[in-house]
Amino acid sequence: MIFLVVFIFGLAVGSFLNAFIYRLEVRHGFMSNPQGSKDLLRKLFTGRSQCPLCAHTLTWKDLIPLLSFVLLKGKCRYCKKKISFQYPLVELGVGILFLLIFVSSFIHTFELLYLWTIASLLMVIFVYDLKHFIIPDKVLYPAIGLVLLWQTFSSFQIGENLTKLSFLQMLFAGLGAAGFFLAIYLFTKGKAMGFGDVKLVLFMGLFLSWPNILVALGVAFGTGAIVGLALIFLKRKTMRSEVSFGPFLILGTFTALFWGEKLVDFYLLFLGV
Ligand SMILES: [Zn+2]
Incomplete structure (x- = not known):
């Protein structure tokens, strides 16, 4: 239950x-807002939701996550235009992520x-990043x-020597990974990845620490290469076309968060250490 x-x-x-996401897109000019409101963030909490396509005000019947999309067969009740699959997929994705985090033995309420x-x-x-090649x-x-706030505060709870060590490990993982990506960024003149990826990797290192950051980057490069080659093979992209790397980095982050320790153990076992 x-x-x-x-x-x-x-x-x-x-x-x-x-x-x-929709309001960010309006602000960045990726979407036109039918009502032309610029005061987007405040409206996020106070405003009524509208159809992004016809601006018709939506009622609770149109806003039930997943269910509305299914019952309306993916079309707006008022203008009958197709609603993006992004809506049900993000809802389902967050539902599954929240559940995974809940069952993954993170029992502390604050955590x-x-x-x-x-x-x-x-x-x-x-x-x-997937849609617009931008990491906002x-x-x-x-x-x-x-x-940073979380790592600093949670460091206080462990013993002092352990604290310094884990804090240093975290910094090392963040700065090391970001430095590595910065080198790629500079060396390829921003063609292989954007500066947003460098900042995202800094976040990942701080969040996952050592050695989980390695798991995340391994998964990101691995899945990125497979999907990239598949897209080229299917002629959906060419070698030179722009592909965002952020989604792969995030996929790697979640993999490392949920299964990082198991993967590291498995790897060490494999090496016979
Ligand atoms: Zn509509």
Whole structure:
């Protein structure tokens, strides 16, 4: 029962994140807002939701996560235009992520809220980078700030020597990974990846620390290479076309968060250490 509550809560947060993404898109000029309002962030909490296509005000019947999309067969009730698959997919994605975080033995309430917040911010970056090749600073900077705050405070709870060590490990992981990506960025003159990726990797190192950052980067490069080659093979992209790397980095981050330790153990076992 509690799992169902958590899942439904995740769906609702996903629905909120979709609205947030839409407002960021209006602000960046990727979408035109039919009502022309510029006061987007305030409206996120106080305004009524509208169809992004016809601006018709939506009622609760149109706003039930997942269910509305299915019942309306993916079309707006008023203008009958197709609603993007982004809406149900993000809702479902956040629902599953929230549930995974909940069951992954993170039992401390604060830790749960912390990880749910990070997961939400990463979901926004995932979608935004995939669609627009931009990692929005407005989302990434709060994530970096939150991680630093969390790591600093949680360090106080462990023994002193351990604290210094884990804090240094975290800094080393963040700065090391970011330095590595900065080198790639400078060496390829920003063609292989953008500066947003450098900042995202800094976040990942601070969040995952050592050695989990290696797991995340390994998964990111591995899946990125497979998907990149598949797209070229299917002639959807050429070698030179732009592909965002952020979604792969985020996929790696979640993999490392949930299964990082197991993967490291497995790897060490493989090496016979
Ligand atoms: Zn509509």
